[in-house]
Amino acid sequence: MGDSMSDEMYLAEGVDAPHALLSRIRAAKEARGEHRVQGAAGRKIIKDFGRAMKVESGPKVRRFSSENGVSQLGGYSEAGPSSRDPQSLAGLLNRVIMERGWTTPLAVSSVLARWDQIAGPSLACKAIPETFEGGVLTVRCESTAWAVQVRQMKYDIMRRFNSELGDEIVTDVRAFGPTAPSWKKGRRVAPGGRGPRDTYG
Known part of the structure; x- marks a missing residue:
């Protein structure tokens, strides 16, 4: 009975x-014993429900273009390349690097990662690059003797770096021996003392 009434309805x-x-x-x-909504409230529910059930395409958003022809937000981009097209991650990274001036530091870091190839295996195992600031490459050596040797080779090292990076990127190479522990004990120091020597080199 209920099904036939529903079908007829x-x-x-x-x-x-x-x-x-x-x-x-x-x-x-x-x-279920629930009461039916009457009057204006019922008519409003029917009206809102009918509006929601309509299947219509929404209004097309207008596209605005700047004077140079670049599409702005709020519309569809035409066929062909557009500034609103998805950008590749590599392209975005390159743009950030260029805008922030990271080109030289990143290039130097990539070359420092190949320090053993540029300096040679015999020198690379005795001297490690520490910093690169203002065109100056600082190298820490395991002994004073190796620091002296790096200083003697600095023009050759600079030439190798600049051949990879470009002229005058590395303007100086400074080599230092091992950092010795302090021999100073207490607040008083004997006058005329020579201080710590290179006991470790």
Whole structure:
């Protein structure tokens, strides 16, 4: 009985799907003992539901273009390359690097990563690059003797770096021996003392 009434109700109102669906919902609610919404409130629910059930495409958003022809937000981009097209990660990184002036430090870091190839295996195992600031490469050596040797080779090292990076990127190479521990004990120092010597080199 209930199914036939529902079918008749659906056929009678089949031309208006939102009303038919609401009628079936009302019948189910009445069967559960719930009260039907009356008056203006009911009409508003039907009106809002019918509007939501309509399948229509939304209005097309207008596209605005600047004087130089670059598409602005709010529309569709035409066929071909556009400033709003998805950008590759590599392209975005390169742009950030260029804008922030990281080109030289990153290039130097990439070359320092190949220190053993540039300096040679015999020197690379005795001297390690520490910093690069203002065109000056600082190298820490395991002994004073190796620091002296790096100082003697600095023009050759600079030439190798600049052949990879470009002229005058590395303007100086400074080599230092091992950092010796302090021999100073207490607040007083004997006058005329020579201080710590290179005991470790």
